[in-house]
Amino acid sequence: MKQFGPTISSNGLDYLGLAGLKAAHWNYSVASLYEQALTRGEATLAKGGPLVAITGQHTGRSPNDKFIVQESSTSGDIWWGNVNKPITEEQFDRLHGRVAAYLQGREVFVQDLYAGADPEYRLPVRIVTQHAWHNLFAQNMFIRPSAQDRKDFAPEFTVLQVPDFKAVPERDGTRSDVFVLCNFAKRLILVGGSSYAGEIKKGIFSVMNYLLPAKGVLPMHCSANIGPKGDTAVFFGLSGTGKTTLSADGSRTLIGDDEHGWSETSVFNFEGGCYAKVIKLSEKAEPEIYATTQRFGTILENVVMDPETRVLDLDDGRYTENTRASYPLDFIPNVSDTGIGGIPQNIVMLTADAFGVLPPISKLTPDQAMYHFLSGYTARVAGTEKGVTEPQATFSTCFGAPFMPRHPAVYAKLLGEKIAKHGSNVWLVNTGWTGGAYGTGKRMSIGHTRSLIRAALEGGLADSPHQPDPNFGLFVPEACPDVPPDVLQPKNTWSDKRAYDETAQEVAKRFEANFKQFADEVTPGVRDAGIKAAA
Numbered sequence: 001m002k003q004f005g006p007t008i009s010s011n012g013l014d015y016l017g018l019a020g021l022k023a024a025h026w027n028y029s030v031a032s033l034y035e036q037a038l039t040r041g042e043a044t045l046a047k048g049g050p051l052v053a054i055t056g057q058h059t060g061r062s063p064n065d066k067f068i069v070q071e072s073s074t075s076g077d078i079w080w081g082n083v084n085k086p087i088t089e090e091q092f093d094r095l096h097g098r099v100a101a102y103l104q105g106r107e108v109f110v111q112d113l114y115a116g117a118d119p120e121y122r123l124p125v126r127i128v129t130q131h132a133w134h135n136l137f138a139q140n141m142f143i144r145p146s147a148q149d150r151k152d153f154a155p156e157f158t159v160l161q162v163p164d165f166k167a168v169p170e171r172d173g174t175r176s177d178v179f180v181l182c183n184f185a186k187r188l189i190l191v192g193g194s195s196y197a198g199e200i201k202k203g204i205f206s207v208m209n210y211l212l213p214a215k216g217v218l219p220m221h222c223s224a225n226i227g228p229k230g231d232t233a234v235f236f237g238l239s240g241t242g243k244t245t246l247s248a249d250g251s252r253t254l255i256g257d258d259e260h261g262w263s264e265t266s267v268f269n270f271e272g273g274c275y276a277k278v279i280k281l282s283e284k285a286e287p288e289i290y291a292t293t294q295r296f297g298t299i300l301e302n303v304v305m306d307p308e309t310r311v312l313d314l315d316d317g318r319y320t321e322n323t324r325a326s327y328p329l330d331f332i333p334n335v336s337d338t339g340i341g342g343i344p345q346n347i348v349m350l351t352a353d354a355f356g357v358l359p360p361i362s363k364l365t366p367d368q369a370m371y372h373f374l375s376g377y378t379a380r381v382a383g384t385e386k387g388v389t390e391p392q393a394t395f396s397t398c399f400g401a402p403f404m405p406r407h408p409a410v411y412a413k414l415l416g417e418k419i420a421k422h423g424s425n426v427w428l429v430n431t432g433w434t435g436g437a438y439g440t441g442k443r444m445s446i447g448h449t450r451s452l453i454r455a456a457l458e459g460g461l462a463d464s465p466h467q468p469d470p471n472f473g474l475f476v477p478e479a480c481p482d483v484p485p486d487v488l489q490p491k492n493t494w495s496d497k498r499a500y501d502e503t504a505q506e507v508a509k510r511f512e513a514n515f516k517q518f519a520d521e522v523t524p525g526v527r528d529a530g531i532k533a534a535a
Contacts, residue, residue, distance in 0.1 A: 007150040009112055016128065016160060016188075017096065020104030027111060027150055028135065030297050036109070036132035043133045047310040049296030050325075052303055053133050058194035059302050059320035061202060062178045063402045065193075069183040077210070079407040091173040092183050096190060098172070102165045109135035112153040113142035115204050117339030118268040121217055121261060125204055126155035130162045137197040137299055140326045142204070143272040143339070157207050159200055161191040182206065182405075197301060197326065201275060202403055205259050208270055210405040218262040218414040221400030223247035224255040224269070224341060232267055232341035233457050234260065236399040237350030238378045239322075242431045244276045245446070246350070246453060248288045254335045262344070262418055269339035272329055278303065279323045281314045285446055288332050289325070298327040346457050347419070347426045349399070354379035354392075356433035356441040357504040359490055360483075361452040362474035363466060367529035369426035370416050373398060374408055374518045374526075375511060379432060393507065395514040409521040427456050428474060435493040437503060451482040471504040472511075472531050508533040 001019065003012075005026030013024060028036065034051060037043045043053040068078055070086035078084050109129050116122030124145075127138035138159075145153065166177035178193035180203060189203045209219040223235045223243040228251065237243040244257040256269030257276065276289050278300070283290040292298050293312060301324040304316035317323065329335050349372055351358060364372060376396040397408040404411065419426065431449055435441035455461045466475040467489075476488055486492040494500040511531040519527055 005110075007147050009150060009153040011152065011154050013110070013128070016158065017100040018103055018108070020100070021108060022105050023107045025107065025109045025132075025135075028109065028132075030136060030139065033109070033132045033136040033139070037136065040132060042131050043299075044305065045310065046300065046305050046312055048294035050293060050298040050300050050312075051133060051136070052300045052305050052312075053195075053197075054302055054319065055195040055197070058178065058196045060196060060322045061198055061402070062176075062180065062194055062196075065175050065178040066180040066402070067174070067182070068405065069181065069185065071183070071185045074184040074210075078405050083401050084405055087173055087181060089183075092181055092190070095167060095172045095174075095179065095181065096188070099160065099162055099165055099190060099192060102162065103130075106130070111135050111138045111142075112145060112150050112155065113138060113272075114145060115142055115208055115270050116261065116268060117143060117270070118261070118263065118266060121212065121215065121263065121268070123204070123208060123211070124154060124156045126153070126158045127200060128158065128160045129200075130164060131195075133299060134161055134163070134195075134197055134200065137326050138200055140273040140297070140299065140328050141201050141271050141275060155187075157187045157189070157204065159189045159191060159203055161200055163192065163195040165192045167193060184210065197299070198275065198324070201271075205270065206403045206405055208259070208261070209400075209403055212261055213406060213410050213414060216264060216414075218411060218418060219270075220260045220262060221258070221398070221403065222260055223257040224260050224267050224344070225249060225252040226255060226336065226341045227252050227457060230342060231346070231457065232344045233346040233348060234262075234267060234344045235348045235350055236373070238376065238394070238396050238399055240277065241350035241352045241378055242449070243350060244274060244289065245286055246348075246431075246449065248286070248332055249450070250288065250334060252334070254329070254332050255339060255341045256329065265343070267341045267344055269329075269336075272339070274325075274327055274329060274332065276325050277322065278314050278325045279317050279321050292327040292331045293325050295331065298325055298331070300325050343422050344424050347424050348453060348456070349373065349426065349428050351378045351428065351430055351432065353377075353430045353432035353507075354438040355503050355507050356435060356437045356494070357490055357500065357507050358428070358430040358432070358472065359469055359474055359476045360430050360434065360444055360448060360487060361456065361461070361480075362428050362469065362476045363461065364426040364428055364474070365529060366416065366419050366426070367523075367525040368474070369419060370412055370522065370526045371515070371530045372428055373415055374412050374522070375515060376401065377511065393510045397518075407521075408518065412522070425456070425462050427453075429453065434487065434490060435495075441493070448483050448487055452480055455480050471501070471508055473529070505533055
C-alpha cells in the first residue's frame with residue numbers, strides 16, 4: 001500500500017484490516033482535497049469558491065439504519081429501543097470484513113483530528129473515507145491537531161465511511177443497504193450506503209454522548225456564545241429551530257453552533273466547524289452564515305447551482321429542504337479562539353411550534369427546565385418531509401434523542417444538578433408560528449426573537465414582571481424592548497380566540513401523553529411542573 005500526505009501517523013491502518021488498499025492519503029490540506037474531489041468528479045466548484053456535493057438518494061441522516069453492537073462491556077449502559085437498536089458482534093465483524101474486502105485495490109483518505117476543545121476531555125478521532133470531499137468535511141467539522149501531534153497520532157475512536165458499499169440486509173442483519181454501526185468495544189464506527197456527510201459528525205457526537213457523562217460532563221445538542229461581559233449562553237434545539245442563526249450574533253463571541261460539553265468549570269465545543277442549514281438563507285437576516293456560502297473552503301451539500309454561471313440558488317429545494325453548508329468556525333467573525341466558555345448564566349431551549357400556541361419566550365423554573373429538556377418539543381410542518389401534510393408534534397428527548405446512547409434520565413439528572421449548583425436562568429423560546437398554526441399564522445419575526453433573547457441574556461427579563469400562561473403554566477414577561485406587547489401573549493395574536501384555546505389544549509394533551517414514558521424517572525416536583533391538559 002502506498003501512502004501519501006504531509007503527515008502520516010506512525011500508528012497506521014492495520015487495525016482496520018485494510019492491508020489490501022491501493023493507497024492511503026493522509027491529512028491532506030483543504031486545497032489538496034479540493035483538487036482530489038474535483039479531479040475524481042465527486043463535486044463541482046461554485047462561483048466564489050465553495051465546493052458543491054450532491055448526495056443522491058440520501059439527503060439526511062438514516063436513523064432507522066443506526067445500530068449499536070450489543071457486547072458485555074457497554075450493554076448495561078445503553079438505552080435500548082427504537083433509537084438504539086442492537087446488532088451482534090458477529091454481524092458487525094462480518095460486515096467489517098466485507099467492507100475491508102471491498103476496499104482492496106482502492107484508495108482512502110485519512111484525517112487525524114480531535115473532538116472536544118478542552119484538552120482534558122477531547123477525543124482523538126480518525127476519519128477514514130472513500131471520497132476526498134467527505135475527508136474535507138471531517139477536517140472542517142473537527143479540530144485539527146498540530147503537525148507534530150499527527151506524527152504519532154493514536155486514535156481512540158475511528159470512523160470508516162464507505163458510501164459506495166451497500167449492505168445486503170438478509171446477509172448482514174441491517175434494515176436496508178444503508179448502515180451506521182457503532183462498536184464501543186472496538187472503538188469503531190462503520191458507515192456505508194449513504195453519502196450524507198452528517199453521519200460522520202453525528203456518529204462522533206453519539207460517542208461523546210456516551211463517554212462524557214461518566215466523567216461528570218453533560219454533552220449537549222446546543223450552540224453556545226459569550227457576551228461582552230464574559231457571560232456564556234447555550235441554545236438547545238432540534239434541526240430548524242434556530243440554534244445556528246441565533247448563536248451567530250455579531251455582538252457576542254461564538255463558541256460553536258451544535259455540540260458542546262458542560263464540565264465542572266466550562267462549556268466547550270466538540271467541533272471545529274459549523275454545519276448550517278442554508279435553505280432560503282437570507283443575506284440580510286443572516287449575513288455571517290450567508291457569507292460562508294460564497295467562499296473557498298466551504299462544502300455545500302445538495303445546494304442547487306446554475307451549471308453555466310456556477311451561481312448558487314439557496315432558495316431552490318429541488319434536492320431537499322435539508323441543504324447544508326460545512327465550514328470552519330473561523331469563517332464566522334467574532335468566533336472564540338479556544339472553543340471554551342464559562343459556566344452558562346443562561347440556557348435557552350428553542351422550539352419551532354408550528355401550532356402557534358406557545359409564547360415567544362417564557363422563563364422556566366428548575367423543575368420546568370427538567371420537564372422541557374426531557375420533552376424536547378418542536379413541530380414539523382407540511383412540505384418538509386414526504387407524507388407530512390399538516391403540522392406534526394415532534395418530541396426528541398434532551399433535544400437530541402437520535403444521538404443519546406444512554407437513558408435520557410442520565411442527561412437530565414446532570415442538567416438538573418448543574419442548574420441547581422450554578423443558578424442558571426432557563427428560557428423556553430418559540431421560533432415557530434404566531435397568529436395561527438402553520439398555513440394560517442406566520443413565522444415568528446426573527447427580529448422579535450433576537451430582541452427577546454438579547455433582553456434575556458442581558459438580564460432585563462429575569463426579574464421583570466411575568467404572567468402565567470393558562471394553558472401551559474409558563475411564566476411570560478409582560479414587556480420587552482422592541483417587541484409589541486401583544487406578541488408576548490400568543491392568544492392575542494389569533495383572530496379566532498376559541499380556535500387558539502382548542503389548539504393549545506390539543507398541544508397540551510400531546511405533551512402530557514409524551515411525558516408518561518419519563519414519569520417514573522423524575523422527582524414529584526418535575527412531574528408537577530409538567531404541562532397538563534384541562535380535565
